[in-house]
Amino acid sequence: MSYRRRFGKDNSACDSGNAVEGSASSEEANEASKSLDHEVALLTKLRSRPHQHLRGVLPGKLRLPVSTLKMLMGRESNYSGRGRFSSADACHVLSRYLPINGPWGVDQLNSPAYVSQFSNDGLFFVAGFQGGHIRIYNVEKGWTVQKDILTKSLRWTITDTSLSPDQRFLAYASMSPIVHIVNAGSSTTESLANITEIHEGLDFFVDYDEEFGIFSVKFSTDGRELVAGSSDASIHVYDLQANKVSLKIPAHTSDVNTVCFADETGHLIFSGGDDNLCKVWDRRCFITKGKAAGVLMGHLEGITFIDSRGDGRYLISNGKDQTTKLWDIRKMSSRNMYPRITDRDWDYRWMEYPAHARTSRHPLDQSLATYRDHSVLRTLIRCYFSPAYSTGQKYIYTGSSDHSVYIYDLVTGAQVAKLFHHDGPVRDCSWHPTYPMLVSSSWDGSIVRWEFPGDDQVPTLVKPRVRRRRAFY
Numbered sequence: 001m002s003y004r005r006r007f008g009k010d011n012s013a014c015d016s017g018n019a020v021e022g023s024a025s026s027e028e029a030n031e032a033s034k035s036l037d038h039e040v041a042l043l044t045k046l047r048s049r050p051h052q053h054l055r056g057v058l059p060g061k062l063r064l065p066v067s068t069l070k071m072l073m074g075r076e077s078n079y080s081g082r083g084r085f086s087s088a089d090a091c092h093v094l095s096r097y098l099p100i101n102g103p104w105g106v107d108q109l110n111s112p113a114y115v116s117q118f119s120n121d122g123l124f125f126v127a128g129f130q131g132g133h134i135r136i137y138n139v140e141k142g143w144t145v146q147k148d149i150l151t152k153s154l155r156w157t158i159t160d161t162s163l164s165p166d167q168r169f170l171a172y173a174s175m176s177p178i179v180h181i182v183n184a185g186s187s188t189t190e191s192l193a194n195i196t197e198i199h200e201g202l203d204f205f206v207d208y209d210e211e212f213g214i215f216s217v218k219f220s221t222d223g224r225e226l227v228a229g230s231s232d233a234s235i236h237v238y239d240l241q242a243n244k245v246s247l248k249i250p251a252h253t254s255d256v257n258t259v260c261f262a263d264e265t266g267h268l269i270f271s272g273g274d275d276n277l278c279k280v281w282d283r284r285c286f287i288t289k290g291k292a293a294g295v296l297m298g299h300l301e302g303i304t305f306i307d308s309r310g311d312g313r314y315l316i317s318n319g320k321d322q323t324t325k326l327w328d329i330r331k332m333s334s335r336n337m338y339p340r341i342t343d344r345d346w347d348y349r350w351m352e353y354p355a356h357a358r359t360s361r362h363p364l365d366q367s368l369a370t371y372r373d374h375s376v377l378r379t380l381i382r383c384y385f386s387p388a389y390s391t392g393q394k395y396i397y398t399g400s401s402d403h404s405v406y407i408y409d410l411v412t413g414a415q416v417a418k419l420f421h422h423d424g425p426v427r428d429c430s431w432h433p434t435y436p437m438l439v440s441s442s443w444d445g446s447i448v449r450w451e452f453p454g455d456d457q458v459p460t461l462v463k464p465r466v467r468r469r470r471a472f473y
Contacts, residue, residue: 272303
């Protein structure tokens, strides 16, 4: 298999930066380029554009991107007058070196991988599998398994995991009302639920319901609360100090597939559900108003995942209408002003997306930009902003049911890379917060890492087993 066919771009393009400035892979994929004349485009450029004196080739002439050699020469000659790179200068250099080399094998299990994320500092990596295993890898120590967790009371699969901000505790959820907490910082390597270690259970639902399950769970930035989205169309906030659910919000008219805190304050919560809506909740006024602070319309099918930019203003969402959308909550409506649009005869879990639906557009689409080329089928595929430290959040990236990872330029909408290796849907993927490294996890049971430039070794991989499994979440 040729490199171009495998990765969707030339290796030299990454070094020169031309691929990042290129056009989208299709007319539809370039919707962002046509529509994204917005403040977020300027903020992104400010975070990843070098000092004007460093990007000047000749007096009065500017050219982007600036080669790494010229950036280093400009720094040594103190063109910027600072004697060092600013964070934007550093992002301009680092963001051009995309993690597309490889892949190198991290692990291979006999059950589908559902969730995988780096810790905030990038020292650890957490992966959860349908078979009930959760593994915490020590990245700095050669990806050794620091903790091997065998879960309890598992229903169907691990739907989500969340590592506390201090990295001492890990929360995991399944299609059950109980979220469990594990001591991730203990010296015990083999953590068997309530045998070698206590897995404390937190009850998110008082009334018994066999169908109740949790799709998404996240720690607050202060580690004092957990927020969860569930199959009863609600958002639940759990107070860990009081050891009880402190707030239940009847949030959507169908499953709440994804929730997250909007920023470090914890006041705002973003949610996405199978009613096709993204919603914004302000806890400071919810008790008095009893409703969402705002609604974001634009997806034609259910929302599978939401990621916040971390500034309490911008977010991206993946939808079953096969798109990722970028939002500004300042454009939200006070209520849903258009009836739900969906094809009732279509089910994303085992059917292909109808060809006629790919050209459909929401008549009241409030999104800033739409990115399409990837596939959101079979399971709740996840999407993210690229790291602020190394890329200035210049890219968005997503898993895909066509066994790939897609990376898009946030501003232009261009597909800058497609990473293809797996033999099953890539439900989750994670970009290291500081290094040019991305890890993808798939239903083929494999966890692999992509790097730039990568180490000097030839990629070593365990061939994924081809699995035919009908999954639902």
